[in-house]
Amino acid sequence: MQMRFDNCFDFAKSDIALGPLDGRYRSQVAALTNYLSEPALNRARLLVEVEWLIFLAENQILTGVTPFNEDEKRYLRELVASFGSEEVSELKRIEAETRHDVKAVEYFLQERLRRAGEQIANTDLPRYLAAVHIFCTSEDINNLSYGICIKGAVSDVWLPQLLSLVEQLDELAGSAADVPMLAHTHGQPATPVTLGKEIAVFAHRLRRQIRRIENTEYLGKINGATGTWAAHQVGVPSANWPLLAKAFVEHLGLQWNPLTTQIESHDWQSELYSDISRANRIMHNLATDCWSYISMGYFHQNLAGQGSTGSSTMPHKVNPIRFENAEANLEISSALLETLSATLVTSRLQRDLTDSSTQRNIGVALGHSLLALNNLAGGLRGLDVADQVMKRDLDQNWEVLGEAVQQVMRVEGLAGTAGMDNPYERLKELTRDNRVDEATMRDFVVSLGLPEDAQARLLALRPDNYIGYASELAVGNI
Structure with missing residues (x-):
C-alpha cells in the first residue's frame, strides 16, 4: 500500500518554506537575505540604476541632462533606502508583465521619476525617463x-x-x-x-x-x-x-x-x-x-x-x-x-x-x-x-618515548659513543606491538650506556612532558 496525503492540508498553498534555510534555520541565516535574496538583488539593481543616472548627470554626459540638485539626489537615493515589502510586490507585478527582471527595475525607476514632482518643486526629473538604463545592457x-x-x-x-x-x-x-x-x-x-x-x-x-x-x-x-x-x-x-x-x-x-x-x-x-x-x-x-x-x-x-x-x-x-x-x-x-x-x-x-x-x-x-x-x-x-582522561592515556603509552630514545642514540652514535648501533631496530623490538610501562622504558635507557647528561635527559622524560614546543606554538610564540 502506498501512503498518500490526498485528504490532508495542502502545504503548497501556504507560505511554508521548502528548504531548511528559510524554514527550520531561518533565524540563524536571516542576515544574508539583506544581500543575497531576490529582493536584495533588485534593491541593488535599483541602486546601480540610480547611481548611473546621477553619475551621467553630474558628468554632463548627456545633452539636456544637467547635474541634479541635492533634493533630487536625495529623492533618488531614498528610493533605494526605502525599498521594502510594498516595492518588492510592485516590482513583482511589473515583472509579471515585462517577463524581464532588469527591465522591471528600469520601469519601476521611470515611474518614480514621473512622480518626482509630487515631492520636489520645479524638478526636471520627469523629463529624464529616457536616461534611465541608457547605454546599459x-x-x-x-x-x-x-x-x-x-x-x-x-x-x-x-x-x-x-x-x-x-x-x-x-x-x-x-x-x-x-x-x-x-x-x-x-x-x-x-x-x-x-x-x-x-x-x-x-x-x-x-x-x-x-x-x-x-x-x-x-x-x-x-x-x-x-x-x-x-x-x-x-x-x-x-x-x-x-x-x-x-x-x-x-x-x-x-x-x-x-x-x-x-x-x-x-x-x-x-x-x-x-x-x-x-x-x-x-x-x-x-x-x-x-x-x-x-x-x-x-x-x-x-x-x-x-x-x-x-x-x-x-x-x-x-x-x-x-x-x-x-x-x-x-x-x-x-x-x-x-x-x-x-x-x-x-x-x-x-x-x-x-x-x-x-x-x-x-x-x-x-x-x-x-x-x-x-x-x-x-x-x-x-x-x-x-x-585527567588525557593524562591517563599518556600514562598508559610510555612506548611513545621510543622516538626520543632512538634520536638521542643516533646523535650519540654520531658523536662516537659506543653501543649506539641499530637504534631504530632496537626500539622497534622494544615497543612495536608492546605496551611499555615506565619501569621498562627507564630500564632500557639505563642499559644503553649513554653519557650521563643524555641519560639524564631521557630519564626526565614522561609522555606528558615530551611535547617539544607545543605550548609555545599554541599561543603563537614561535
Missing part, C-alpha cells in the same frame, strides 16, 4: 549588483562569523596550551602534543584563508552589449567611455574589469568561492576532530553551553549534534560553492544565461556555511577539557 546592471551584494554578504555577515570562530579557537588554544595530549597519527598512539597546539593549527589554517578572502577583487564592468562601448561611442563620441566606466565601477566600491564579453567573466567569483570552500573544508576537519576527541573522552560536553539536548532514549549520552550539523552543512555548502566556482568561469561565446540561474544559489551556498559556523561556535562553547 542587463548584464551591466546585474554584474555590478551581484558584486555589491556578494561583497556585502561576505564582508558584513559571513566573514565576521568566521573571525569570531577563530577568536574562539584562539581562546581555547591559549587555555589548553599546556594540556598534554596523546597524539594519534593514523589513529594510533603517537608523539604527544598539547590540546592547545592542535586547536591552534585550525586557527592558523583559517587565518590564511581569511587573508585570501579579505583580498578578494570584487570586479565589475559597464561596457555594453559585447564589451566594446560601441553604442556609447556612437551616441556620445566625445566622451571617454572606458575612463567613465572605470570611475563609475570604483564609485560603487568595486574594482574595474576593462576587458569582458557581454558578461563580467566571474573569475573573481570563482576564486572567492574556492577560498570559502577551502575554509569550509578546514572547518569540516575541525568538526570531525572535535567529534573524535569527544568520542575519546578528551572533551566533555556541557549541555548549557552547547544549547542542545542528549539522546532521546539513552540518558547517559550527550550527542555531539552541533559538530555533526556543522559537518553536514559544510559538505552541502562546499558542494554548491565548488559547482559555482567550476561553472561560472564558462560562458558560451559572448553570452549565455546559465550564470543567471547559477548565481541565484550563492545565498544558499553561503547560508549553509553560515549555519555551520553558528553550530561550530555553539559546539565549542559546550566543550570542557577532560585533562
Whole structure:
C-alpha cells in the first residue's frame, strides 16, 4: 500500500518554506537575505540604476541632462533606502508583465521619476525617463549588483562569523596550551602534543584563508552589449567611455574589469568561492576532530553551553549534534560553492544565461556555511577539557618515548659513543606491538650506556612532558 496525503492540508498553498534555510534555520541565516535574496538583488539593481543616472548627470554626459540638485539626489537615493515589502510586490507585478527582471527595475525607476514632482518643486526629473538604463545592457546592471551584494554578504555577515570562530579557537588554544595530549597519527598512539597546539593549527589554517578572502577583487564592468562601448561611442563620441566606466565601477566600491564579453567573466567569483570552500573544508576537519576527541573522552560536553539536548532514549549520552550539523552543512555548502566556482568561469561565446540561474544559489551556498559556523561556535562553547582522561592515556603509552630514545642514540652514535648501533631496530623490538610501562622504558635507557647528561635527559622524560614546543606554538610564540 502506498501512503498518500490526498485528504490532508495542502502545504503548497501556504507560505511554508521548502528548504531548511528559510524554514527550520531561518533565524540563524536571516542576515544574508539583506544581500543575497531576490529582493536584495533588485534593491541593488535599483541602486546601480540610480547611481548611473546621477553619475551621467553630474558628468554632463548627456545633452539636456544637467547635474541634479541635492533634493533630487536625495529623492533618488531614498528610493533605494526605502525599498521594502510594498516595492518588492510592485516590482513583482511589473515583472509579471515585462517577463524581464532588469527591465522591471528600469520601469519601476521611470515611474518614480514621473512622480518626482509630487515631492520636489520645479524638478526636471520627469523629463529624464529616457536616461534611465541608457547605454546599459542587463548584464551591466546585474554584474555590478551581484558584486555589491556578494561583497556585502561576505564582508558584513559571513566573514565576521568566521573571525569570531577563530577568536574562539584562539581562546581555547591559549587555555589548553599546556594540556598534554596523546597524539594519534593514523589513529594510533603517537608523539604527544598539547590540546592547545592542535586547536591552534585550525586557527592558523583559517587565518590564511581569511587573508585570501579579505583580498578578494570584487570586479565589475559597464561596457555594453559585447564589451566594446560601441553604442556609447556612437551616441556620445566625445566622451571617454572606458575612463567613465572605470570611475563609475570604483564609485560603487568595486574594482574595474576593462576587458569582458557581454558578461563580467566571474573569475573573481570563482576564486572567492574556492577560498570559502577551502575554509569550509578546514572547518569540516575541525568538526570531525572535535567529534573524535569527544568520542575519546578528551572533551566533555556541557549541555548549557552547547544549547542542545542528549539522546532521546539513552540518558547517559550527550550527542555531539552541533559538530555533526556543522559537518553536514559544510559538505552541502562546499558542494554548491565548488559547482559555482567550476561553472561560472564558462560562458558560451559572448553570452549565455546559465550564470543567471547559477548565481541565484550563492545565498544558499553561503547560508549553509553560515549555519555551520553558528553550530561550530555553539559546539565549542559546550566543550570542557577532560585533562585527567588525557593524562591517563599518556600514562598508559610510555612506548611513545621510543622516538626520543632512538634520536638521542643516533646523535650519540654520531658523536662516537659506543653501543649506539641499530637504534631504530632496537626500539622497534622494544615497543612495536608492546605496551611499555615506565619501569621498562627507564630500564632500557639505563642499559644503553649513554653519557650521563643524555641519560639524564631521557630519564626526565614522561609522555606528558615530551611535547617539544607545543605550548609555545599554541599561543603563537614561535
